[in-house]
Amino acid sequence: MExxxxxxxxxxxxxxxxxxxxxxxxxxxxxxxxxxxxxxxLHIDHKIPFSKGGRTTIDNLQTLCQDCNLGKSDEVYNK
Known part of the structure; x- marks a missing residue:
């Protein structure tokens, strides 16, 4: 659901x-x-970063631990 x-x-x-x-x-x-x-x-992260056009939608949000979220920075990837 978007x-x-x-x-x-x-x-x-x-x-x-x-x-x-x-x-x-x-x-x-x-x-x-x-x-x-x-x-x-735990942090709520944008899969496609907001800074790169990612929207704040249910489908573009994921749960990451602080280490993963800070390490990911504004990269576009998810598992």
């Missing part, structure tokens, strides 16, 4: 929860989760 949630990079709290739930509260790259890996912080 649903426009925002014209900005800001992800509303209700959408953040929806993405986290969809991704089982785990990093989609490596499966890390705060439930099993203490200290892990």
């Amino acid at each position: 649903y426009r949630v925002s014209k900005t990079r800001v992800v509303p709290a209700s959408v953040r929860v929806r993405i986290l739930d969809r991704d089982n509260f785990r990093c989609v790259f490596y499966g890390r989760s705060p439930a099993t890996d203490p200290g892990i912080k």
Whole structure:
């Protein structure tokens, strides 16, 4: 479902929860989760970066751990 949630990079709290739930509260790259890996912080990431024209839509958002998200920067890739 391609649903426009925002014209900005800001992800509303209700959408953040929806993405986290969809991704089982785990990093989609490596499966890390705060439930099993203490200290892990999860981020909501744009698969196609906002800076490269990616939209803030349900289909373009994914859950990444902080390490994966910061390492990805504004690259266009996902697993």
